[in-house]
Amino acid sequence: MVRAPANNMKIRPYLYTLLFLFMAVVLSITIGSVFIPPADLGRILTGWLNRATFSEPVKTFAFILTDIRLPRTVLVLLTGAALGGSGAAYQGLFRNPLADPYLIGVASGAGLGAVLAMSYKWPYSFWGLMAVPAAAFIGALLTVFLVYALARVGKTIPMTNLILAGVAFGSFATALTTSLMLRSTGELHRVISWLNGGSSQAGWHPVLAMLPFLLFGLGILLLSGHVLNLLQFGDDQAQQMGLPVTRVRTLILLAASLATAAAVSFSGIIGFIGLIVPHVMRLWFGADYRRLLPLSIIGGAGALLLADVMARAVMAPQELPVGIVTALVGVPFFLWVLRRAKNQGYW
Amino acid sequence: MLCIENLSVSYGVHRVLKDVSLEVNSGEVVALIGPNGAGKSTLVRAISGVIPVESGRIYINEDSDAAHQGSRSRSSVNLLSLPPMPRARFLAVVPQSASLPPAFTVWETVLMGRTPYLNFLGQVSAKDEAIAHLGLQKVDALDLSERRVGELSGGEQQRVLLARALAQSTPILLLDEPTSNLDLHYQVSFMETVSALAQRDNLAVLVAVHDLNLAARYADRVSLLVDGGIKATGTPRQVLTPELISTAYRLPVQVIPHPFVDVPLVLPGNK
Amino acid sequence: MFPKCLFLLLIIPLGTACGPARTSAPGAISTEPPASEVPAGTSIRLTDDLGRTVTLSGPAQRVISLAPANTEILFAIGAGAQVVGRDETSDYPAEALALPTIGGYSGFNLEAIVSLQPDLVLAQGGGFNSPELVSSLEELGLTVYVLPNPPTVEAMFNNLGKVGALTGHGAGATALVDSLTMRVAALDEKILQLSFPTVYYELDATEPTKPYTAGPGSFVDLLIARAGGINVGAELQGQWAQISLEQLVVANPAIIILGDAAYGETPEKVAVRPGWGTLAAIQTGQVFPIDDNLVSRPGPRLVDGLEAMAKLLHPGVFK
Numbered sequence: 021m022v023r024a025p026a027n028n029m030k031i032r033p034y035l036y037t038l039l040f041l042f043m044a045v046v047l048s049i050t051i052g053s054v055f056i057p058p059a060d061l062g063r064i065l066t067g068w069l070n071r072a073t074f075s076e077p078v079k080t081f082a083f084i085l086t087d088i089r090l091p092r093t094v095l096v097l098l099t100g101a102a103l104g105g106s107g108a109a110y111q112g113l114f115r116n117p118l119a120d121p122y123l124i125g126v127a128s129g130a131g132l133g134a135v136l137a138m139s140y141k142w143p144y145s146f147w148g149l150m151a152v153p154a155a156a157f158i159g160a161l162l163t164v165f166l167v168y169a170l171a172r173v174g175k176t177i178p179m180t181n182l183i184l185a186g187v188a189f190g191s192f193a194t195a196l197t198t199s200l201m202l203r204s205t206g207e208l209h210r211v212i213s214w215l216n217g218g219s220s221q222a223g224w225h226p227v228l229a230m231l232p233f234l235l236f237g238l239g240i241l242l243l244s245g246h247v248l249n250l251l252q253f254g255d256d257q258a259q260q261m262g263l264p265v266t267r268v269r270t271l272i273l274l275a276a277s278l279a280t281a282a283a284v285s286f287s288g289i290i291g292f293i294g295l296i297v298p299h300v301m302r303l304w305f306g307a308d309y310r311r312l313l314p315l316s317i318i319g320g321a322g323a324l325l326l327a328d329v330m331a332r333a334v335m336a337p338q339e340l341p342v343g344i345v346t347a348l349v350g351v352p353f354f355l356w357v358l359r360r361a362k363n364q365g366y367w
Numbered sequence: 368m369l370c371i372e373n374l375s376v377s378y379g380v381h382r383v384l385k386d387v388s389l390e391v392n393s394g395e396v397v398a399l400i401g402p403n404g405a406g407k408s409t410l411v412r413a414i415s416g417v418i419p420v421e422s423g424r425i426y427i428n429e430d431s432d433a434a435h436q437g438s439r440s441r442s443s444v445n446l447l448s449l450p451p452m453p454r455a456r457f458l459a460v461v462p463q464s465a466s467l468p469p470a471f472t473v474w475e476t477v478l479m480g481r482t483p484y485l486n487f488l489g490q491v492s493a494k495d496e497a498i499a500h501l502g503l504q505k506v507d508a509l510d511l512s513e514r515r516v517g518e519l520s521g522g523e524q525q526r527v528l529l530a531r532a533l534a535q536s537t538p539i540l541l542l543d544e545p546t547s548n549l550d551l552h553y554q555v556s557f558m559e560t561v562s563a564l565a566q567r568d569n570l571a572v573l574v575a576v577h578d579l580n581l582a583a584r585y586a587d588r589v590s591l592l593v594d595g596g597i598k599a600t601g602t603p604r605q606v607l608t609p610e611l612i613s614t615a616y617r618l619p620v621q622v623i624p625h626p627f628v629d630v631p632l633v634l635p636g637n638k
Numbered sequence: 639m640f641p642k643c644l645f646l647l648l649i650i651p652l653g654t655a656c657g658p659a660r661t662s663a664p665g666a667i668s669t670e671p672p673a674s675e676v677p678a679g680t681s682i683r684l685t686d687d688l689g690r691t692v693t694l695s696g697p698a699q700r701v702i703s704l705a706p707a708n709t710e711i712l713f714a715i716g717a718g719a720q721v722v723g724r725d726e727t728s729d730y731p732a733e734a735l736a737l738p739t740i741g742g743y744s745g746f747n748l749e750a751i752v753s754l755q756p757d758l759v760l761a762q763g764g765g766f767n768s769p770e771l772v773s774s775l776e777e778l779g780l781t782v783y784v785l786p787n788p789p790t791v792e793a794m795f796n797n798l799g800k801v802g803a804l805t806g807h808g809a810g811a812t813a814l815v816d817s818l819t820m821r822v823a824a825l826d827e828k829i830l831q832l833s834f835p836t837v838y839y840e841l842d843a844t845e846p847t848k849p850y851t852a853g854p855g856s857f858v859d860l861l862i863a864r865a866g867g868i869n870v871g872a873e874l875q876g877q878w879a880q881i882s883l884e885q886l887v888v889a890n891p892a893i894i895i896l897g898d899a900a901y902g903e904t905p906e907k908v909a910v911r912p913g914w915g916t917l918a919a920i921q922t923g924q925v926f927p928i929d930d931n932l933v934s935r936p937g938p939r940l941v942d943g944l945e946a947m948a949k950l951l952h953p954g955v956f957k
Contacts, residue, residue, distance in 0.1 A: 054749040080753055087778055088748050115468075142769075144688035149773050175419075203876075210768045213745065222748055222774035246489025250479060252468040260415045260462075261535065262455030262483035307470035310489065338726075339745050 033305040037318045041097075044325035048093040049085065051329050053336045056081045091224050095286065096328045096342075097321045098227065100293055102234055102283035104320015105241050106276035107294025108301070108313050112248035113272055114179050121280040121294040124186030124273075125163040128193035130284045133159020134214055135200045138207045149221075152214070153229065153285040160281035163189055168273065176255075176266055216341035217288045217331075226286040237279030238317060244272050245310030252307075292346040293320050293327075296354045303361045323350070368392045369414075369458070369539050369571050374423030376406075376413045383409050385595045387423070391571040393538060396562055398586035399575040400606075402616050405592045407575035411543045414573075415460045420447055427457055427539065455483035458539040459532035461525075463547055469517020473527050476516055477502055480534030502533035506560055522553030529560065540565075542574040546581060554578065558585040583607055583630040591615055607631045682803055687763030687786035688772065694781060697806025698758035702740060702751055704771070705762035708785060709734050710937035711801050712760070716810035723754045730931070730939070746771055752778055758804060762936070763787050788936050790860065791822060791944070798938065818941045822864075825948055825956075829866040832952055837867035838891035838919070840898055841878065846911045849886075853879030858897065858933055861940070865947040867893070883913050893951060894919040897934075899927030926950050 050061060064082045067074060074082050103121055110119040122128075137155035142148035167189050171181035201211050247268050250258040259265045280294075301315045324342070327349065331340040369391040376384040384406050391397045399407050412418045414425055425446040446454055459480065467476070480502065481495040503509045506526040516524060525545055532540055542561065546554040558574075562585045565572045576582045582589050583603040590600040593615045599606045612620045618635055625632040682694040702723040703709040709728035712721050718733060726742030728734050738754065741747040751759065759780050761767040764787025775782045783804060788794040795815045802811025839858050843849035851871035852858035856878070862869040870889040871879050894917070896903045905925035908914060919925055928950070932943030949956040 052749045053747050054753045080755065083778075084749050084752055088752065144690060144769055144772070149769060152770075207765055209743075210765060213768070217745075221770050221777075223777035225777075243488055246482075246485070247487065249471070249475075249489070250482060252471070253479070254466050256412065256415075256417045257460070257462055257466070259417050259451050260455065260460040261479060261531075262452040264451045302470075307468070308475065338741070339747065341744070 033301075033311060033315055034318075037301075037315050037322070041318050041322040041325075044322040044329070045093060045097065047329050048096065048325045049089050051333050052084065052089055053332065054081070054084055056084070061085075088222060091222065091227060092328075093325065094224075094227050095230070096325050098230055098234055099283040099287040099290070100321040100324025101238060101317045102230075102279040102320075103290065103294040103324065104297040105238050105313060105317040106280045107320065108298035108309070108316035109241050109244065109248065109272055109276040110294070111298050112251060112309050112312075113269060113276075114183065115252060115254075116179075116183075117299065118295075120291070121276065122190070122289070122291075124167045124182055124277070125190040125193060126160045126277055126280045127284060127289045128190040128197070129163025130156040130160040130281060131215055131289065132193045132197045132200075133157070133162075134285075135197050135207075135211050138211055138214070139200065139204050150229070153226070156285040157233075157281050159193075160284060161277065163193060164273070164277040164281075168270075177269060214288055216343055217290065221286070230282045230286055233278050233282035237275040237277075237282070240271065240275035241279070241313055242317070244268075244275070245308070245313050248272070248309035248313070252309075288343070290324065290343045290346055292343075292350040293324050296350045297323050300354060300357050303357055368428045369573065370424075370426050370428065371410075371414065372424040372426075374410075374413065374425065375421045376409060376418060377421045382421075383595050384413065387592070387595070387597055389573075389590055389597060389600065391539070391573050393571045394566055394569045395587040396565045396572045396574060396585060398582035398589045398603075399573060399592055400577075400579055400582050400589060401592035401598075404594075406595045407592055408543050409595075410592065411460065411541050411573070411575055414446070415458060415541060416446070416449075416451060416454055429538075452483050455535060455537070457537055458541055459535035459537040461528045461532045461540065461542040461545050463544055467516050467524055467528070469515060471516055472512065473503070473508065473514055473516060473519070473530075474499070474512040476527055477531045477534050480531035483535060498536060499530075499534045502530040503527075505533055505564060506530045521548045522550065522557070525549060525553065525557055526560075529557070533564070538569075538571060540570050540572045542572070544575050544577060547577055554581060561585065579607060579612070579633040580625075583625070583633065584628060603630050607633055684783065684800060684803060686782075687784040688769065690784075692781060692783045694758065694804065698756075698781075698804055700754065700756045700758070701805060702754060702756040702759045703728060704740075704746065704759060704767050705935075706730070706931070707935035707937040708760045708762055708801070710935060710939060711785075711798055712805065714938045715798060715802050715805070715807045715814055717801070717805040717807045720805055722756060723751065748774060748778065751775065751780070757781060758783060760785065760801065760804075785936075789857075791864070791940055794936050794938075794940055795819065797936065814938060818938060821941055821945065825945065826864070828952075828955055829864070829948070832866050832955060834866050834868045835892035835951055836870055836889065837862050837893045837895060837951065838870045838881075838886060838889070839895045840903070842898055842901075843903060843908075843911075847883045847913070848880055849883075851879055851881050852897075853877045857936075857940075861933055861944050861947055862951075865944055865951055867947070867951045887913075887916055890918050892919060892922075892924060894925040895947070895950060896925065896927045897930045900930055903927070 050056065060078050060081050063078060064074070064085060067082070106121040110121055110123055111117065114123065133155035134152050137152045142151045167182065167185045168177065170185040171177050173181065201208055247263060250261060250263050255265050297320045298312060298316045301312055301319050305311060305315055324346070327345040328342050330349065331342045331345045334340060371387060371389045374384055374387040375382060387410060389397070399410065401407055409418065413420055427444045427446060429442040429444065444457065446457065477499045478491060478495065481491065481499060482489070484495065485491065503512060506529050508523065508526045508530055511519065511523060511527065516527060519527065546557055549557060558581055561572060561574065564570060574586065586603060588601060589603050589606040591598040591606050591611060598615060599611055607622055609620055609622050612622070612633060619637050621634045621636065622631045623634065680696065682697065683691060685691050699720050700722045701712060701717065701720050703712060703721060704725050706725065706728040709721065709724050710730050712718060713731050713734060721737060723740045724734055724737045726739045738750070740750040740754070759775055759782045761772055761782055761784045763784045766787070767784065772782050772784060785797050785800065788797055795818065798811045798815055802808040839852045839862060841850040841852060851874070852862070852869060853874045853876045854872045859869050859872055870886070870891050871881060874881060894908065896905070896908065904927065908925050909920050914920055928946060932939050932946055945956065
């Protein structure tokens with residue numbers, strides 16, 4: 021007799037992953053270059069509940085918590101969520117274990133947009149400061165649109181064409197970006213900084229700017245687990261089972277690219293999260309995309325938070341670029357998980 | 368009943384299906400035979416809507432009575448005009464087992480067959496589960512439910528695919544060379560299952576097969592496709608003649624009566 | 639979260655960022671009135687390089703410097719005791735090394751900056767400190783002043799005056815400007831009588847056949863002219879100009895100044911570069927290292943750099 025999996029099996033993956041995320045959030049808030057003694061931490065947290073005011077030095081600590089660490093934690097959390105979710109979606113769409121959110125050129129397009137914006141001296145105002153992230157965002161989406169249009173064959177979008185067009189376009193954009201960087205040596209440092217880890221903008225503005233695109237994009241992805249499962253059988257079988265393949269594929273591509281573009285615009289280009297987190301989730305919790313997507317979103321958020329904490333703490337007060345930490349730590353971790361995986365047919 | 372009328376399909380300038388007409392009645396198994404490159408798979412894919420059709424009609428008469436063959440006046444559904452989801456409620460395809468994602472369990476795979484009746488999220492009701500369960504039962508694969516598809520043998524995978532197509536609850540079943548990768552035992556058992564299902568559940572079944580003797584044994588009618596065109600359609604005895612077969616396959620063959628059942632037996636080679 | 643400011647208009651007659659650019663004509667002296675000393679408790683209002691009006695309720699007592707040039711300026715005008723934090727690359731004067739660092743090349747540490755509770759953060763414009771950084775600090779309620787990147791030595795004097803006003807060391811700034819002006823004037827006068835040798839100033843030679851030199855409009859180009867030399871890079875394009883070895887051979891500079899000495903280039907190494915042996919400067923041994931901090935940091939040591947360069951170009955005249 022066939023039984024659906026027991027209820028605790030369904031819940032456990034979510035519990036574990038949410039716990040992981042919670043721990044990462046706690047670490048991100050409590051660790052920074054300024055050491056806040058746990059006693060003061062406790063006082064601040066309880067003080068928040070009854071709106072207490074503090075005296076120095078706790079006042080500065082509280083300020084650091086609410087105005088520096090908290091917005092940064094939320095920003096990193098959202099970025100990791102976007103990367104994890106779109107990484108899983110791309111791997112499902114392309115049926116390729118090497119797929120990551122930058123496969124069809126989002127990163128290169130964003131980089132080009134940012135560099136172009138940085139070569140112009142914008143007025144110092146709210147919109148002037150938004151120019152670079154906005155240009156990155158537009159660059160990212162334009163690239164996806166162009167790649168998609170290039171890859172179209174009649175009414176279908178063959179996956180191979182998408183990958184080829186994406187790689188070609190990405191290389192083109194990167195080459196343009198590099199040549200621009202060589203020409204404007206004054207801005208070189210700022211560009212490299214941005215590429216490696218975003219604009220380091222404090223405050224809630226980046227979070228608020230990212231949020232609508234993230235909610236929309238990740239929202240759609242969360243609902244797309246079933247159709248991604250279907251797509252694993254190939255275009256033919258998926259269509260024969262009733263899926264309007266091209267339409268669904270376009271929708272998921274758009275949603276994933278939107279989320280990635282929003283994340284990249286404010287956090288720069290951070291690798292490995294979108295590639296490795298979905299794989300780890302797949303190894304531990306199975307390849308059902310209805311579960312894999314939300315788990316990759318939560319796991320990506322936690323993983324990036326951890327990487328960010330390490331980037332801040334390892335060489336304090338200096339900060340390593342987060343992208344370096346994700347590579348140096350993420351890859352060995354993934355290899356370890358891979359070796360220990362019992363199910364060889366996990367993909 | 369599935370009616371295909373004057374169907375033509377081209378890949379670019381190359382025409383691969385020329386004016387194909389074919390009917391499959393409910394309750395019968397029609398075997399589609401022909402040499403490599405004749406267009407058997409193309410026909411199956413064209414009917415299921417995966418490749419675009421250049422000209423011709425494909426429709427379903429909901430009235431299953433053979434006497435109304437060719438009639439278009441009663442509840443006729445034009446398959447070509449249907450979007451994928453409604454179309455998938457009329458016909459299901461059993462592909463070759465080569466391209467199955469190995470990580471899903473058998474149960475999960477079969478449940479996917481219910482997609483045409485599910486919402487975007489794929490939420491499954493008790494009824495859907497019952498139908499999937501029934502499908503697995505019919506192909507005698509219930510004991511495989513919790514196994515991963517990647518761990519199964521070719522024969523087991525093929526049965527799972529059949530169960531999935533059955534879960535789709537369609538009046539028409541298309542099978543694209545399902546026995547190509549199976550050993551003798553599974554070839555026979557699979558075709559027996561298909562034949563029994565066609566009769567019992569009144570399905571219209573179109574099977575593309577390589578093996579002429581399987582076709583002879585298990586099909587009610589046979590259709591010979593050569594170079595994109597139908598050369599002959601009829602009972603196995605009518606179509607599996609030395610003249611037709613040796614011309615089609617460019618190989619001299621002999622046809623003798625089968626020693627155990629009342630069907631022809633095709634043997635390659637001269638007398 | 640801006641500090642509540644009293645908008646008492648106390649106009650300080652200093653050249654602001656929008657002031658006219660001075661040409662580096664030898665002998666020209668800044669005609670702007672000196673910065674007046676501001677008594678504590680009086681509000682200070684200045685416009686910075688980003689066009690923002692920055693207001694302090696009194697001279698800044700806790701200053702964080704985000705650029706090595708700013709650190710040098712602060713100490714040079716006598717405000718060293720008011721500096722509470724510096725960026726990592728600030729290494730002059732020696733007293734600055736005792737200050738806590740708050741980041742630098744690979745980003746600035748907002749927490750460290752905030753925990754030092756500065757009342758003024760001094761940034762450098764012209765791309766050195768990004769506008770995002772300034773905006774972040776503003777978001778956190780800090781007062782940030784961005785000094786413009788001076789195109790001329792005289793413009794740098796203006797910066798000294800501004801920092802003096804911000805920190806209540808107007809007199810110190812004025813004194814410094816006066817002494818620097820005298821040194822520059824003396825140098826300008828001596829130059830008038832001399833013949834100018836051709837100079838190649840090397841910025842980077844990772845690729846010895848295509849090194850980078852100071853192009854037209856760059857500060858080094860300016861300094862070379864003012865120190866009495868002819869920059870071979872002045873014919874090229876862009877401030878960070880690439881010159882080919884062939885062009886260099888044709889130009890055949892009399893003197894080679896190694897601005898990349900800090901990165902390991904020495905006259906001995908240059909002499910053995912393939913193809914460089916034909917250059918007159920190498921054969922006559924006229925290859926000299928220079929401390930590039932003296933010419934690249936827009937602070938008072940620019941005058942030291944100018945004098946150092948003049949000494950290299952005209953060794954007989956400048957001791």
